[in-house]
Amino acid sequence: MQSRLYLARSDGSIAVLDKGNLRKCPFCTELIKPEARVCRDCGREIELVCAIAEEMSLEALQKSHHPSLPPGESVPFQAAKELGRPCKYCCPPDRATRDRLGISPYGDTPEDNEKREAYWLEQLEKLGLFPCLFVLGSSHVTSFSNLLKKSGYKAEIVHAEWWPHS
Numbered sequence: 001m002q003s004r005l006y007l008a009r010s011d012g013s014i015a016v017l018d019k020g021n022l023r024k025c026p027f028c029t030e031l032i033k034p035e036a037r038v039c040r041d042c043g044r045e046i047e048l049v050c051a052i053a054e055e056m057s058l059e060a061l062q063k064s065h066h067p068s069l070p071p072g073e074s075v076p077f078q079a080a081k082e083l084g085r086p087c088k089y090c091c092p093p094d095r096a097t098r099d100r101l102g103i104s105p106y107g108d109t110p111e112d113n114e115k116r117e118a119y120w121l122e123q124l125e126k127l128g129l130f131p132c133l134f135v136l137g138s139s140h141v142t143s144f145s146n147l148l149k150k151s152g153y154k155a156e157i158v159h160a161e162w163w164p165h166s
């Protein structure tokens with residue numbers, strides 16, 4: 001298999017290891033320890049990353065996509081595709097949804113960010129595949145990992161920020 005290094009533009013990532021002490025085996029749904037690499041029930045190997053999720057919307061990716069990627073596909077999406085894992089864009093998909101959530105049109109207020117992060121968590125729960133690697137902007141890393149922990153998830157910050165500092 002070809003090995004490839006992916007560099008995503010988003011500058012932070014969090015590993016979400018599911019709620020409490022146990023997580024579901026993606027193959028047989030038996031409850032297993034988060035650190036287990038083999039399911040004790042079906043004997044299958046469990047990958048470290050079962051899904052990738054991203055602070056991104058299909059709308060944004062279609063409006064301005066990377067010149068070398070198909071419209072609607074991000075770098076984490078490409079990585080997930082190669083791993084044979086699902087990738088979920090967790091941002092509100094359109095203006096109508098942002099209106100419903102009460103996110104202001106130019107909104108980057110603390111209240112807007114809180115609403116956005118609550119929506120990401122909802123999407124992660126809908127996806128329901130853990131461990132999940134969540135790719136997001138560095139300004140959200142602390143607040144989103146706090147929200148995850150408050151909601152009972154085990155969350156590890158993989159990279160708070162990986163831009164070189166000048």
Ligand SMILES: [Zn+2]
Nearest residue numbers: 025028039042
């Ligand atoms: Zn299993």
